[in-house]
Amino acid sequence: xxxxxxxxxxxxxxxxxxxxxxxxxxxxxxxxxxxxxxxxxxxxxxxxxxxxxxxxxxxxxxxxxxxxxxxxxxxxxxxxxxxxxxxxxxxxxxxxxxxxxxxxxxxxxxxxxxxxxxxxxxxxxxxxxxxxxxxxxxxxxxxxxxxxxxxxxxxxxxxxxxxxxxxxxxxxxxxxxxxxxxxxxxxxxxxxxxxxxxxxxxxxxxxxxxxxxxxxxxxxxxxxxxxxxxxxxxxxxxxxxxxxxxxxxxxxxxxxxxxxxxxxxxxxxxxxxxxxxxxxxxxxxxxxxxxxxxxxxxxxxxxxxxxxxxxxxxxxxxxxxxxxxxxxxxxxxxxxxxxxxxxxxxxxxxxxxxxxxxxxxxxxxxxxxxxxxxxxxxxxxxxxxxxxxxxxxxxxxxxxxxxxxxxxxxxxxxxxxxxxxxxxxxxxxxxxxxxxxxxxxxxxxxxxxxxx
Numbered sequence: 336x337x338x339x340x341x342x343x344x345x346x347x348x349x350x351x352x353x354x355x356x357x358x359x360x361x362x363x364x365x366x367x368x369x370x371x372x373x374x375x376x377x378x379x380x381x382x383x384x385x386x387x388x389x390x391x392x393x394x395x396x397x398x399x400x401x402x403x404x405x406x407x408x409x410x411x412x413x414x415x416x417x418x419x420x421x422x423x424x425x426x427x428x429x430x431x432x433x434x435x436x437x438x439x440x441x442x443x444x445x446x447x448x449x450x451x452x453x454x455x456x457x458x459x460x461x462x463x464x465x466x467x468x469x470x471x472x473x474x475x476x477x478x479x480x481x482x483x484x485x486x487x488x489x490x491x492x493x494x495x496x497x498x499x500x501x502x503x504x505x506x507x508x509x510x511x512x513x514x515x516x517x518x519x520x521x522x523x524x525x526x527x528x529x530x531x532x533x534x535x536x537x538x539x540x541x542x543x544x545x546x547x548x549x550x551x552x553x554x555x556x557x558x559x560x561x562x563x564x565x566x567x568x569x570x571x572x573x574x575x576x577x578x579x580x581x582x583x584x585x586x587x588x589x590x591x592x593x594x595x596x597x598x599x600x601x602x603x604x605x606x607x608x609x610x611x612x613x614x615x616x617x618x619x620x621x622x623x624x625x626x627x628x629x630x631x632x633x634x635x636x637x638x639x640x641x642x643x644x645x646x647x648x649x650x651x652x653x654x655x656x657x658x659x660x661x662x663x664x665x666x667x668x669x670x671x672x673x674x675x676x677x678x679x680x681x682x683x684x685x686x687x688x689x690x691x692x693x694x695x696x697x698x699x700x701x702x703x704x705x706x707x708x709x710x711x712x713x714x715x716x717x718x719x720x721x722x723x724x725x726x727x728x729x730x731x732x733x734x735x736x737x738x739x740x741x742x743x744x745x746x747x748x749x750x751x752x753x754x755x756x757x758x759x760x761x762x763x764x765x766x767x768x769x770x771x772x773x774x775x776x777x778x779x780x781x782x783x784x785x786x787x
Contacts, residue, residue: 337374338482338490338527340367342682345477346375350451357440357452357470359430361459361685362479363611363639364556365549367527368455371479372426379451380422381415387456388432396435402442406450421449430454431461441470458559460609476685480611481525481640483679483772484517490530491516500773503780505748510767514745517769521672522654524642525679539651546646553612560606569595569603577613577636578647582667584618584633612639616674618692619705622712622735626705628689635690641672659745660768661718669768670703670717673743676771677704693730700727706741708778715741715774725763729755738762738787741778743771750785760787 342360349358360368376382385392395405406425410416415423425443430436436454443452454474482490488497496516499509523533528545554574561567576591587600607613614637617628638644645651645668654663661669677688691702691714704715714731718724728740738761740753745768753763764781766774 337370338486338530340371340479340486341483341680342371342477342479343375345682346371347378349475349477350378355448355451356444357454357474358477359437359440359459359474360453360455360477360479362455362457364457364552365526365528366479366481366639368457368479369428370527372428372453372455375453376424376426379424381413381419382424382426383409383413383415384426384428385409386428386432387436388429393433393436396433396439400435400439402439402446405439406443406447420447424451424453427452427454429456431456431458438470441473444470444473458556458610461560477682478685479682480679481642481675482527482530483525483676484520484769485772487520487525487530488516490534500769503773503776505767505770507747510747513769514767517767518654518657518660521641521660521668521768522645522651524640524645525675526640526642529642539655543646546643550643550647556610557607560610561603565599566603569593569599570606573600573603573607573613578638578644581636581638581644581648581664582670584635586633613637614639614678614687616687617689618701619689620692621705622691622731624707624710624712626689626707626712629692632692632694637671637674637678637687641668641675644668644671661745669743673715673717673768673771674704677706677774680772680775691727691731693727693734700730702727702731706774706778708775709782711737711739711782713739713741713778715743717743729757729759732761733757733759739778739782739785740764741766741774741781743768750781752787762787 349355362368387393395408399405427436440454443450485497493516496513499506500513522539523529523542526549529542532542532545557570557574558567561570572591572593588597590600604615608615615634616637617630617634618632619626619628621627645654648664650664654660657663674688688704691705693700702714703717706713706715714728716725716728732740733755740761741764743766746765748767749765751763754760762785766777770777
């Protein structure tokens with residue numbers, strides 16, 4: 336299984352840097368970090384692969400703190416001369432298995448800058464607690480997530496569809512095909528093992544064992560996040576119940592009809608957020624920069640992958656029969672996949688989208704997502720209904736100092752001038768669901784081409 340990932344472009348750019356720092360690739364388990372780097376390693380004359388969860392490989396860092404000694408041993412064992420360092424990649428996989436290796440990355444940077452070094456791992460936030468001196472300013476990060484829709488089309492060999500998706504604005508002739516492909520992608524999700532099985536001809540009903548294996552592995556991992564039996568029980572409870580609260584704002588106190596306290600549940604959710612299995616999507620009240628999350632308000636839940644979510648909810652078979660997935664699981668699935676798409680393109684910075692709220696007695700409102708671009712805060716509503724149903728978006732537009740708004744829906748691309756019930760004029764860009772990964776490019780087009 337080897338498919339082109341968008342992060343490869345970032346790796347190529349990193350490789351060419353004159354002041355290149357060791358690179359740490361972060362992401363949840365089984366999103367394809369190892370495959371990505373091992374494929375990238377083929378662009379080098381030499382590569383050295385160490386899995387630091389294996390004792391034999393981890394031992395290189397047990398014997399000494401001197402990177403020259405470590406490197407000399409590695410070169411000899413891999414039949415590489417010191418003159419070939421500039422064409423050699425050292426890949427430290429599962430780096431969380433040897434926290435000392437993370438600490439020594441700064442010395443690879445300072446003392447052996449010609450060597451290319453990439454580390455990858457999951458559960459890194461917990462491993463970092465054991466790092467005596469993290470190499471701040473001596474490493475850089477990239478973040479990898481499940482396949483997004485563009486990567487899915489690439490893996491499926493849908494080159495014509497991918498080319499059509501990249502054309503701005505999208506041509507009406509491409510709409511039906513892209514929506515059908517996006518529905519398939521929304522049902523199965525973007526976990527690499529699932530995508531590979533789907534490409535190999537596995538039916539959706541046959542994918543259950545793979546989903547169960549992936550989710551079961553995440554549940555087993557929860558014991559690594561917990562310091563005691565109570566914390567483990569809370570994490571397992573959340574893993575068993577959180578899916579049924581997706582796209583809802585949740586209260587930590589007594590979450591999932593439990594007796595667990597707010598502080599305990601909040602800590603468990605934050606641990607799951609750290610390892611990127613379940614994200615906490617917080618609201619903001621901001622309508623202009625800076626946009627800050629309000630951590631005192633109730634968040635929404637976002638799972639790592641919509642395919643896994645569909646499996647847990649047991650709704651995939653029903654979704655196969657739907658032409659428009661906007662009603663799937665009380666309307667929760669499409670907002671989830673659009674948020675997943677936006678998260679997937681943030682490879683350089685670990686930032687999660689926010690949603691907007693106004694909580695007043697007479698005029699409460701909630702906009703699904705907001706997006707910052709060109710100094711503006713753009714509201715994004717994810718709906719299938721008419722523009723008249725955009726009550727919360729209208730409240731946002733009555734308050735903001737620009738005319739740009741976005742609706743993501745099942746219909747075709749179009750831009751229209753609209754007016755709020757209070758008489759505020761604005762411009763609404765209607766985007767089909769399958770353009771989630773293209774939202775930044777479409778916003779650039781929208782703002783540059785349309786004015787009131």
